[in-house]
Amino acid sequence: MNSLKIRRTAIAVVAAAALPLSLAACSDSGNDTKAAPAAPAASAGDEATKDASTPSEGAMDGDQPFGPACAGVPKEGAGSFDGMAKDPVATAASNNPALSTLVTAVKKAGLVDTLNNAQDITVFAPTNDAFAKIPKADLDKVLADKATLTKILTYHVVGQRLTPQQLENGSFETLQKGTVTTKGSGEDYTVNDTSKVVCGNVKTANANVYIVDTVLMPK
Numbered sequence: 013m014n015s016l017k018i019r020r021t022a023i024a025v026v027a028a029a030a031l032p033l034s035l036a037a038c039s040d041s042g043n044d045t046k047a048a049p050a051a052p053a054a055s056a057g058d059e060a061t062k063d064a065s066t067p068s069e070g071a072m073d074g075d076q077p078f079g080p081a082c083a084g085v086p087k088e089g090a091g092s093f094d095g096m097a098k099d100p101v102a103t104a105a106s107n108n109p110a111l112s113t114l115v116t117a118v119k120k121a122g123l124v125d126t127l128n129n130a131q132d133i134t135v136f137a138p139t140n141d142a143f144a145k146i147p148k149a150d151l152d153k154v155l156a157d158k159a160t161l162t163k164i165l166t167y168h169v170v171g172q173r174l175t176p177q178q179l180e181n182g183s184f185e186t187l188q189k190g191t192v193t194t195k196g197s198g199e200d201y202t203v204n205d206t207s208k209v210v211c212g213n214v215k216t217a218n219a220n221v222y223i224v225d226t227v228l229m230p231k
């Protein structure tokens with residue numbers, strides 16, 4: 013009997029000693045189970061933040077001006093892309109040094125108010141170098157002839173805002189009632205097969221502007 017009691021007492025002691033260890037193990041296991049979701053939760057938050065910013069960045073990049081001549085646009089001030097976006101098109105062009113000849117022509121033709129007051133137009137804007145391709149005597153003659161100058165300048169204006177995608181293979185009526193054709197893709201577009209877009213998708217308050225390297229001549 014004494015031997016049996018001793019054995020029972022020993023088993024009870026061992027069980028009592030093992031119980032805290034068992035509870036501790038269960039407690040540790042429970043902590044691991046609770047801690048595991050914490051990392052994915054943080055990761056999910058990071059992914060949500062990333063997802064929220066990525067689309068806007070992508071959309072913004074696709075909507076930016078493009079082309080080699082864009083590098084010459086002022087980085088700050090009224091002549092910058094941000095500055096031009098706040099002004100109507102004729103005013104915006106007057107703040108861009110590369111378009112000073114065009115601005116002079118627009119003023120001589122009396123088209124400043126016409127362009128500034130128009131809504132949702134596209135302007136193919138020849139650079140100073142584009143006008144320089146025209147022999148000086150011929151250019152001076154055109155600048156002195158308001159009717160001819162108006163005809164040429166309004167041929168550079170389309171009555172809707174054109175996206176780069178629309179220029180890939182397009183034909184558009186101009187304010188002069190003639191037609192311009194466009195083709196290209198990516199950042200490489202031409203107008204009437206002769207004039208290259210050198211800085212495209214420039215936004216002003218009332219127009220999309222595509223700066224071109226050759227003056228367009230109506231038929």
